[in-house]
Amino acid sequence: MKRLLTxxxxxxxxxxxxxxELKLTRENIPEIxxxxxxxxxxxxxxxxxxxxxxxxxxxxxxxxxxxAIPRLGIPSIYFADGPQGVNMSQYREYDVNxxxxxxxxxxxALATSWDVDAAQAIGQAxxxxxxxxxxxxxxxxxxxxxxxxxxxxxxxxxxxxxxLSGKMAAAWIRGAQSNGIATSLKHFAVNNQxxxxxxxxxxxxxxxxxxxxxxxxxxxxxxxxxxxVMGAYNYLNGVHACENEWLLTEVLRKEWGWQGVVMSDWxxxxxxxxxxxxxxxxIEPGTDADREALLSALEDGSLAMxxxxxxxxxxxxxxxxxxxxxxxxxTNDIDRRDHQKLLRRVAAESMVLLKNEGDVLPLKxxxxxxxxxxxxxxxxxxMGVNGVNNGVxxxxxxxxxxxxxxxxxxxxxxxxxxxxxxxxxxxxxxxxPLYKQFFRYPRPxxxxxxxxxxxxxxxxxxxxxxxxxxxxxxxxxxLKEQAETNAAAIITLAxxxxxxFDRTASEFELTxxxxxxxxxxxxxxxxxxxxxxxxxxxPAPIETVSWREKVDAILxxxxxxxRAGESIADALTGTVAPSGRLADTWPIRYGDALADKNFPAExxxxxxxxxxxxxxxxxxxxxxxxxxxxxxxGIYVGYRYFTTSKTDVAYPFGYGLTYTFFSYDKASVEASAxxxxxxxxxxxxxxxxxxxxxxxxxxxxxxxxxKPVRELKGFAKTGMLAPGESETVEIPASLYDLxxxxxxxxxxxxxxxxxxxxxxxxxxTMQTDCSVKI
Ligand code: BGC
Numbered sequence: 001m002k003r004l005l006t007x008x009x010x011x012x013x014x015x016x017x018x019x020x021e022l023k024l025t026r027e028n029i030p031e032i033x034x035x036x037x038x039x040x041x042x043x044x045x046x047x048x049x050x051x052x053x054x055x056x057x058x059x060x061x062x063x064x065x066x067x068a069i070p071r072l073g074i075p076s077i078y079f080a081d082g083p084q085g086v087n088m089s090q091y092r093e094y095d096v097n098x099x100x101x102x103x104x105x106x107x108x109a110l111a112t113s114w115d116v117d118a119a120q121a122i123g124q125a126x127x128x129x130x131x132x133x134x135x136x137x138x139x140x141x142x143x144x145x146x147x148x149x150x151x152x153x154x155x156x157x158x159x160x161x162x163x164l165s166g167k168m169a170a171a172w173i174r175g176a177q178s179n180g181i182a183t184s185l186k187h188f189a190v191n192n193q194x195x196x197x198x199x200x201x202x203x204x205x206x207x208x209x210x211x212x213x214x215x216x217x218x219x220x221x222x223x224x225x226x227x228x229v230m231g232a233y234n235y236l237n238g239v240h241a242c243e244n245e246w247l248l249t250e251v252l253r254k255e256w257g258w259q260g261v262v263m264s265d266w267x268x269x270x271x272x273x274x275x276x277x278x279x280x281x282x283i284e285p286g287t288d289a290d291r292e293a294l295l296s297a298l299e300d301g302s303l304a305m306x307x308x309x310x311x312x313x314x315x316x317x318x319x320x321x322x323x324x325x326x327x328x329x330x331t332n333d334i335d336r337r338d339h340q341k342l343l344r345r346v347a348a349e350s351m352v353l354l355k356n357e358g359d360v361l362p363l364k365x366x367x368x369x370x371x372x373x374x375x376x377x378x379x380x381x382x383m384g385v386n387g388v389n390n391g392v393x394x395x396x397x398x399x400x401x402x403x404x405x406x407x408x409x410x411x412x413x414x415x416x417x418x419x420x421x422x423x424x425x426x427x428x429x430x431x432x433p434l435y436k437q438f439f440r441y442p443r444p445x446x447x448x449x450x451x452x453x454x455x456x457x458x459x460x461x462x463x464x465x466x467x468x469x470x471x472x473x474x475x476x477x478x479l480k481e482q483a484e485t486n487a488a489a490i491i492t493l494a495x496x497x498x499x500x501f502d503r504t505a506s507e508f509e510l511t512x513x514x515x516x517x518x519x520x521x522x523x524x525x526x527x528x529x530x531x532x533x534x535x536x537x538x539p540a541p542i543e544t545v546s547w548r549e550k551v552d553a554i555l556x557x558x559x560x561x562x563r564a565g566e567s568i569a570d571a572l573t574g575t576v577a578p579s580g581r582l583a584d585t586w587p588i589r590y591g592d593a594l595a596d597k598n599f600p601a602e603x604x605x606x607x608x609x610x611x612x613x614x615x616x617x618x619x620x621x622x623x624x625x626x627x628x629x630x631x632x633x634g635i636y637v638g639y640r641y642f643t644t645s646k647t648d649v650a651y652p653f654g655y656g657l658t659y660t661f662f663s664y665d666k667a668s669v670e671a672s673a674x675x676x677x678x679x680x681x682x683x684x685x686x687x688x689x690x691x692x693x694x695x696x697x698x699x700x701x702x703x704x705x706x707k708p709v710r711e712l713k714g715f716a717k718t719g720m721l722a723p724g725e726s727e728t729v730e731i732p733a734s735l736y737d738l739x740x741x742x743x744x745x746x747x748x749x750x751x752x753x754x755x756x757x758x759x760x761x762x763x764x765t766m767q768t769d770c771s772v773k774i
Contacts, residue, residue, distance in 0.1 A: 023073030026320045032072055033309050033316070041312045042294045043067040045276060047286030048076070050266065051088075061089030063139055063266065064285040066315065077322045079184070079284075083107055083140025083156060083172070084381050084561070086130045097332070101129045102339040102562065103394065105347045106382045107142055108539055109558030111158035112580035112656075113350035114693040115717045116171035122346060123175030123183075125339045130181050134330040136322035137182040137228060143169040143216050144191045144232075146540070146584050147637055148599045150503040152194035155382045155539030155559055159583035160638030160653065162212050163712050166219025173224030180323060185220050186230035187265055189213055189247060193234075194502045195600040196626050198268070199617075201235035204631035210741035210748075211635050214251065221258045227318055228261045231280055233268045235628075240275075242268045248279035261318045273297035277304075281311040340563055347560035347567035348576035349691070353657040354544070354554040360531040361553050362574030362659060365405030366487035369412050370397065371521060372514075373444050374494035374537050376416045380564040382498060382539070393562060397492065397535075400565025404573055409486055411477050415449040443494070446513035448520050450479045479520060483528040489521045490572075491551075494537035505601040508590040509543050522550040535568060541586040544650045556580070574659055579691040579717070581656035581762070585639050588650050594633035594641045600625040639763035640708040654695050654712075654762035660686030660723065667768035669757045675734035678757045680768060682718055683726035692718045694729045697758045697766065698738060703751020705740055710758065710766075713737055733757075735774070750774060 024032050036044075047064045051057035058065070059078055068076040081087035086101035104110075104122055113119070123141070130138045142156035143165045151157075158165035173183045190202040190213045204213060220226065229252065231242035241247060242264040252258055263282040269275045272283060272293040283290050297303035319325050353361070370376070380394040398408050423444035483489070493514055497503055510518075522532045531552035536542065539559055548554060555578065560567045570576040587593055590601065603626075622628060633641065639653035667680040682692050696714040700707050714731035721727060738755065739748035754773050758766040 024316065024320065024325070029313055029316045029320070032074070033312050035072060036069070036312065038295070038298060038305075040069050040072075041308050042291050042298075044069065044074070044315055045282055045308065045311050046290045046294065047263075047282060047284040049287070050285040055093045059088055059133070059135060060092050061087065062135065063087070066282070066319070074316070074319060075324045077136040077319055077324050078134065079137040079139055080130055080133070080135045081140070082126060082138045083142050085126055086133060086135070086138065088133065088135075099133065099332070100336075100393075101133065101334070102126075102336050102343060103381055104339075104343050105350065105561040106155040106539060106559035107140075107157050108146075108155045108159075108583065109347065109350050109560055110172075111164060111168055111583040112352050112556070112558060113346060113717075114164065114581050114583070114695075114715055115346075115349065116167055117717075118346045118349070119168045119171040120175035121342055123172035124178055125175075125342055127176030127179035127181050127183075129334055129336075129339070130176075131179045131323055131328065132330050132334050133332060134323075135181070136324050137184055138176055139184045139186065139230065140176075141169045141172045141183065141220075142186050143220060144187060144189070145213055145216060145637065147192040147595050147631070148593070149541045149584065149587070149590070150505065150508065150599060150601055151192055151540075152497045152502040153191075153499050155497060156499075158216075160585065161583070161712050162215035163219065164583055164715065165216035167223070167715075169216065169220035170222075170224035173220060173226045177225075177227065180321070180328075182227035182318060182322065183224075184228040184230045184263060185217065185224070185226040187232035187241075188229050188252070188262070189217055189232055189241060190236050191232035191234050191241070193599060193625075193629060194500055195603055197233045197500065199235075199627060201238060201628040202631065203237055203628055205634055205743065206746070207741045207743045208631055208634045208637070212637055218256055221252065221256050225258070226260065227321065228263055229258075231262055231264045231268055231275075233265050240270055242280045243271055243274040243278045245278040253279065259314075259317070261314050273303040276311055277307050279311075281314045343561050344563040344567050344570065345576055347558075347563065348570040348578060350558065350580040351560070351567070351571045351578035352556040352558075352580040352582055352655075353578045353659075354536075354556055354651055354655075355548060355551070356657055356659075357552045358531070360488070360533065361555070361572060363488060363533070363572050365573070367407040367409055367485060368401065369409045369449075369482050369486040369489045369521075369525075370401070370416075370492075371412065371449065371489055371517060372492040372494075373416065373420055373446060375490065375492040375535070376413070377420055377443070377494075378492065378537055378564050379494050379496045379559060380561055381559045395563050395565040397565040397568055400567070400569035403566065404569040404575070406569070409482060412449040412482060415447070415476065419447055420444055443496075446511070446517045448479065448517060450476055450482055479524045480528070483525045483530055486525075486530060488530055489525045489532045490535060491517060491521060491532065492535040492537050493542070495539060495542060497539055502600060502603070503540070504603070505590045508541070510547065515547060518547050518550055533572070541584060541650075543589070544586060545588050548650075556582075574688065577659045577688065577690045579656070579658050579693065581654050581693045581695075582651055583653070585642050585649050585653045585763070586651040587642075588648060592642075592647055592649070593638070594636050594645075595631070598625055598630050598632055600629075635708065640711065643709045643763050649764075652762040652764040654693070654760065655764075656693070656762075658690045658692075659688040660684055660690035662686075662690075662692045662721075664759050664767040666728070667757075667759055667770050669770040669772050671772075672732060675732065675737065676757065676772060678714070678731045678733065678759070678770070679728060680759045681726050681728045682721070684721040684723050687723050689720050689722050691720055694718065694731070695760050695762070696731045696733065697760050697763065698733065699756040699758070700738060700740070701751045701753025701755065703740070703749060703753060705742065705751070707740065710756075710760075710763065712763070738774075
């Protein structure tokens with residue numbers, strides 16, 4: 001008996017010793033899962049809260065981290081928001097160091113580059129900064145489709161086209177993850193409006209879902225292989241995106257063959273056990289209430305332990321790949337200069353030249369009158385948690401122009417500087433800080449320097465004086481004197497947005513004072529024979545048709561990031577030729593797009609009261625576009641609608657000028673192993689160097705379905721071509737790429753018939769046409 005006891009005690013001792021030694025490795029994940037207690041498993045699948053506003057977090061100002069389980073050698077892994085850079089507090093308590101990270105260009109600005117190499121390089125730089133700051137997961141890229149031009153988060157995303165979105169996101173992911181850190185592709189899926197974003201149900205048919213809203217994600221997942229995917233806030237056809245088994249398990253994992261961690265959006269889970277069962281591995285940012293809900297679901301049987309184990313395994317598979325697991329010795333020594341150079345070039349190249357009458361650009365250095373409040377107060381980036389350091393520091397346009405050899409006309413500068421300071425003071429005291437953070441902060445009305453009045457007051461007699469005389473120290477010159485002295489007028493128009501709010505239809509329009517500014521300056525400058533150049537510092541389309549004839553050049557600068565002023569000066573002077581092309585159709589009016597019919601474009605005050613988190617639907621009728629949004633337009637989003645319905649637009653998708661011209665020759669299409677290879681030779685026929693965006697559009701036969709006139713099926717960007725130089729571009733398109741989703745049969749189908757492969761310089765302008773039969 002005594003001998004038996006001793007043997008049992010010995011066995012227990014061995015097990016305990018083994019447990020003590022059992023530490024997570026890449027090979028022993030199943031063993032680790034078996035050794036975890038229920039509490040530990042629940043702890044792992046629920047995050048540890050957010051690092052924003054938490055000075056005690058290891059990385060203050062970051063988005064969150066997972067629970068460590070030291071007895072099993074499981075470390076925490078740490079998340080920071082993207083996609084414009086690594087978002088963390090610049091300063092920490094009791095710490096003299098500066099933890100700033102590069103504030104890159106916004107997703108929509110990067111998308112207009114149509115340059116996957118640039119996307120990869122930016123992703124790589126962001127991933128590097130994340131790793132050297134000690135973190136593991138960058139929460140980006142964002143790539144929901146631009147269904148409506150007013151969506152408040154379009155600037156984080158890419159385009160109205162899924163192929164462009166998917167390819168750019170895939171490249172960004174490959175670049176970031178080449179550092180051995182994780183990305184989080186977000187927000188999966190159909191998260192196309194911010195109004196009532198946690199309650200709104202996106203109701204969309206299967207064809208549009210497959211061909212548009214999931215297509216971009218499919219490309220990014222298959223070609224980029226992000227280690228994590230972030231679920232969305234909205235419902236999709238009645239089921240919450242983070243609790244949607246069809247989306248997270250059937251499509252993402254089984255159909256697309258992806259293996260990784262799905263995390264919820266922050267506070268995006270409503271029913272914890274449903275989320276875990278659906279395949280949402282990690283609940284973020286995580287609360288004790290989430291843990292308790294999971295424990296009781298395990299107890300009452302509504303959540304199976306095997307399901308929880310599956311998610312725990314997925315998380316551990318991620319943990320073992322992360323720098324925190326390998327004990328990576330991060331340096332915190334980030335020399336941002338190379339990244340700033342990269343940003344400066346990419347941002348300038350991504351700019352889209354919309355108009356250049358009389359070749360007024362490139363501009364030679366000289367004296368310029370810089371007008372518009374935003375010329376002195378650029379919006380370099382997206383605000384809110386997806387910005388960087390929740391603060392804005394950037395190279396101003398004034399500095400950028402001065403460094404490039406320009407003189408910024410002093411009296412105009414002084415008037416604006418004083419005016420903006422006094423207006424901002426008034427605005428700041430009238431609005432809570434949250435507004436500022438999300439950029440719903442009103443900007444001062446435009447003024448007309450030299451008149452002392454707000455532009456809105458100018459129409460009648462000039463009797464109103466807003467007191468600018470008192471705040472301005474510089475002698476005030478009349479507009480006429482300004483125009484006589486300066487070589488050109490530069491006006492900046494800006495719009496800002498951030499998450500949680502959509503733009504309104506009135507923000508698409510120019511304000512009365514912006515129109516007045518353009519009118520007055522163009523009249524006076526043109527009378528002196530001087531050009532007027534407009535910079536659009538906007539995240540998405542605005543109205544252009546009513547005023548574009550009055551100005552000479554229009555440059556879409558987007559949200560160019562922290563070197564904004566330098567990038568703009570480079571593009572204006574031609575130091576870097578802007579070679580961006582629109583990633584969205586610019587409509588003539590808001591309301592022209594089919595999708596505009598169902599969108600909360602002007603959310604009235606009464607409806608605002610409904611837009612509270614988790615607004616109760618009890619006891620009231622559901623409100624369209626608030627509680628649900630019907631995607632009645634189906635696949636006819638963006639240029640698919642405008643080209644098919646022959647509706648006129650201000651600027652088509654894919655449009656953009658540069659400082660030179662290109663010819664398209666020797667276009668051909670040949671059968672390849674899995675589809676076709678299209679080729680074309682592009683030659684620089686102008687007198688300046690430049691890069692061309694080669695866009696391949698395909699018109700497919702109907703095959704018993706309704707088809708858009710044409711769809712983008714591939715694109716490439718040439719290298720820098722000197723005048724006379726040419727490049728042959730090859731773009732593949734597989735049979736799968738050419739397929740449409742047959743709703744009746746529930747499958748992809750490549751119709752038989754004649755396909756036209758056309759190289760176009762926009763969705764409206766085809767340069768070549770080669771047909772093939774399938
Ligand atoms: C946003 C996400 C973000 C998360 C963490 C949420 O509000 O929707 O895009 O990654 O916060 O900061």
